[in-house]
Amino acid sequence: MAVIATISSSPSTTSRTDAVLGDLAQRVQRAGHVVHPIVLRDLPAQPLLRADAEHDDIARAACALERADAVIVSTPVYKAAYSGLLKAFLDLLPQTGLKDKVVLPIATGGSPAHVLAVDYALRPVLASLAPSAITPGWFVLASEVTRLDEGEVSIADSAAGPLAEVTRVFLDAVAGSLLVAAADAAHRGELLTRSVAVA
């Protein structure tokens, strides 16, 4: 079982990106993992913009991210890139803010012309934070997501299929990363036992 943080970075309270993220979170939970949501628009604006990493709410969000084994980063495409809210949060993280984590990048946008934003804007900034892997992401067209009554969401088949596939690849990478971490821990334990025996 892995702990997976989800980063929601749309300022909108009726966010289509959140609808997609919610769908992915359910898939991840169904696979037996624990999800820790980080909703950036709920962070206090002034400390966020002043890069006050010591502020309780911001420190808590950064800590939730640090403790996670993996993270799904979702953003609406704004001006052919990611949201300013996401940038403000990523700017608060240390240079190794995604160390040892597997990352799944997801974006929604209004125009298929900006499908590349996932790979030319979002992926590089995530890569700069030293993740262990960034698995293939997906761009969902806003028109593929419909908010129905009572908070229900419908995601068109054209997006649901690829989202299922990128989630599968992401979870395979998470499982591989947990195995490597467990093998490393066992190896360190063995070395410690040997050094105690020698002493």
Ligand SMILES: Cc1cc2nc3c(=O)[nH]c(=O)nc-3n(C[C@H](O)[C@H](O)[C@H](O)COP(=O)(O)O)c2cc1C
């Ligand atoms: C300020 C702003 C800038 C946007 N810029 C782009 C853009 O450059 N390319 C694009 O495809 N969509 C753009 N859009 C559309 C949004 O990416 C799209 O509607 C997205 O699904 C909104 O996600 P949300 O409902 O989670 O906020 C923009 C929307 C806003 C409000």
